[in-house]
Amino acid sequence: MMTNTLLIIEDEALLSSELARFFRKSDWEVSIVNSIQQAEIALREEQFDPLVVLSDMNLPDGNALDLLDKLKPELGNSEWIFLTGYGSVADSVRAVRLGAYDFIEKPCSLERLNLLVEGAARSARAQRRLQAQTATQNSHYSITSLIGNSSAMQALRSMLTQVINVPFSSLIVSGETGTGKGMVARILHYSGRRSHAPLVEINCAALPRELLEAELFGYESGAFTGAKKRHRGLFEQAHTGTLFLDEIGEMDLDLQSKLLKAVEDLRIRRLGSETEISVDVQIIAATNLDLVEKVSRGLFRRDLYHRLNVINILVPALRERKQDLQQLVPQFVATYNRKSSKNVITIPDEAWQLIQAYDWPGNIRELRNVLERCVLLANGQNLPTEWLQLQPPGKAPAHAGLINSNQAGLFIPLDGSLSLHEMEKFIIQEALNRTDANVTAAARMLGTTRETLRYRVQKYHLKCKF
Ligand SMILES: Nc1ncnc2c1ncn2[C@@H]1O[C@H](COP(=O)(O)OP(=O)(O)OP(=O)(O)O)[C@@H](O)[C@H]1O
Ligand SMILES: [Mg+2]
Incomplete structure (x- = not known):
């Protein structure tokens, strides 16, 4: 107090x-x-x-x-x-x-x-x-916190330096999963002209259409069943600041039209209200999908794409800038040393070779997770090579025939053939198989919510019924 x-x-x-x-x-x-x-x-x-x-x-x-x-x-x-x-x-x-x-x-x-x-x-x-x-926040999210000396990273940093000094209305950050799109969005806000005002963030893939609409635009009490109190939407909450729409590519087409209108007019109406409210927001949208391709297939609105795409920032995949590993690996090792009171100071040649040869489909997030595991399980000053567990590119996952299941549970091999992500994907797939792809039933089986599961299902490109 x-x-x-x-x-x-x-x-x-x-x-x-x-x-x-x-x-x-x-x-x-x-x-x-x-x-x-x-x-x-x-x-x-x-x-x-x-x-x-x-x-x-x-x-x-x-x-x-x-x-x-x-x-x-x-x-x-x-x-x-x-x-x-x-x-x-x-x-x-x-x-x-x-x-x-x-x-x-x-x-x-x-x-x-x-x-x-x-x-x-x-x-x-x-x-x-x-x-x-x-x-x-400002100290966490400065341009210099984007590590990497590759020319791609240098170019990204100089692009961000330029962009934070202009009052852009909207911008798209694209790149594969785990490349650092979220980080770029935070840097743009916290180092930018609106850093004194809020950064409001929502993952468009995490909510079903109706909820997402209610979250974005807000509602008056009684606007729909369950709307007990008036709720200020994220557009209003982000007033004078930034609205960060993560995974914009997953947004429903007719919600996209509503978003377009809001972005163009800078006015919104809460659900169940007649009154328009002016909002001053800057939009940062992120996506790991190819929006141009989605547009050509009619899955993303062309007009919205052009409206948002005033500036496009592409965050390159890690495999296209492997030289950054030289800075990233020691940095993450140091971070996890600190967090887990370990003292890993050497990265054996063999480990380096595996790290360099790997394709990093999950990009920096995957790298970070792998190094977290290695540091946690280290028994001395060497990074334990056996815990890297990296699949050489192109080789089929070794676990394909290894996993048995029975009705009550699952068998997951802990021999390093599966990454944590693959385990999660496998568990979700198995739950869907057993529930005839019914998300509600699968969510119950996994002790999670439909929304969370729906998000994961999309993330791993699994099939299910909603
Ligand atoms: N250049 C970098 N230097 C240091 N850390 C980075 C860098 N890029 C990303 N990271 C870290 O990697 C992790 C993943 O980044 P982030 O969450 O921003 O990725 P993303 O592209 O938003 O992923 P997704 O598509 O899954 O949402 C974060 O912990 C972030 O801090
Ligand atoms: Mg992200």
């Missing part, structure tokens, strides 16, 4: 003590100063960082607006409210320009003042939260 701290800058002792008494009663921690000089000492030297500053405009030793102007660059996220004398319009205008929360004419009712102060406190708290969050 943040404490509510209030600084009152007021030279009329009677007024300031009345205000202090009032706000202390509602749990504010109040400090009073009676001059500009004292205020400056409190805010600057004592680094008092109040949530709200309530200040008289004219004080015996100067104007409080000059103080705000002077301290602004170094102040935390305090909201300022000014108490003004009758008719000081010019001052009020300047107050707003300087980013004051509001001003109120003296004399005013405590009730009105309280409302203002509460509003200012909410605003200051929100700013602080966002700033704390953005500060941690």
Whole structure:
């Protein structure tokens, strides 16, 4: 819990003590100063960082607006409210320009003042939260966190450097699974012009059409069965920030038309509402599918494709830039050393050869997972080659005839012939086989939800009935 701290800058002792008494009663921690000089000492030297500053405009030793102007660059996220004398319009205008929360004419009712102060406190708290969050995110998602010295990676980084400096309306990030599309999207947001505002993310493949629509556009209570409360959609939540539509290629065609309209008009309507709401969002869409090919087959709307494709960023597959392994492997090994308190410092030649020869269909995510496993299972300073478990390219999976099943369970060989992903795929396939491809029944069998399973089924390109 943040404490509510209030600084009152007021030279009329009677007024300031009345205000202090009032706000202390509602749990504010109040400090009073009676001059500009004292205020400056409190805010600057004592680094008092109040949530709200309530200040008289004219004080015996100067104007409080000059103080705000002077301290602004170094102040935390305090909201300022000014108490003004009758008719000081010019001052009020300047107050707003300087980013004051509001001003109120003296004399005013405590009730009105309280409302203002509460509003200012909410605003200051929100700013602080966002700033704390953005500060941690920003350091995670800078362009330099994209590792790799290959020319493809250098080109990608310089492209991103250019793009983050322009106010693009929409953009598509494409690339195979696990290449780093999500990471690119986060970098674009957190290093870009909208980093102060939210990044709102949704995976279009993870939800059935109706739910996805409700999530994106929001709804009024009673818009459909189950819509109990009004819900602000993701477009609204992303206002002034970025909406990240992951796996856009999986979006249903008629939802695509609705999305197109929203993107073109920058206005949306909640389901069950007549009122249009303006939204200012930048769209980043990601896909691991060939959208051009989907367009030519009539599975993706051409107009939406062109609308989104203002800028296209292709993240290259790992096998096309294997030289990046030189930087990626040590980096991931170091990360997992840290996470699991291991101390793997040598990568034997034999391991290097296997890593270099492998095709990496799951790209960086697969590499990361393989290295996580190896570090976790390491017994010393060498990366354990036996836990790499990489299939040479082109060779059929060795497990084809090995897996037996019986009704109650499954047999999965733990001899390194299956990666974790292959195991997951195999388990899901087996559940579908046993339920005659019925997703609901298979989801029950696996103790998961239909939505999660549906997503996995699409991810692994399995067949099922919905
Ligand atoms: N160049 C890179 N340097 C360091 N880490 C990377 C790089 N590219 C990707 N990663 C890491 O690899 C993992 C996979 O990346 P990400 O989730 O962004 O891939 P994706 O393309 O969105 O995958 P999917 O298609 O499955 O959604 C993440 O942990 C990410 O941080
Ligand atoms: Mg992703």
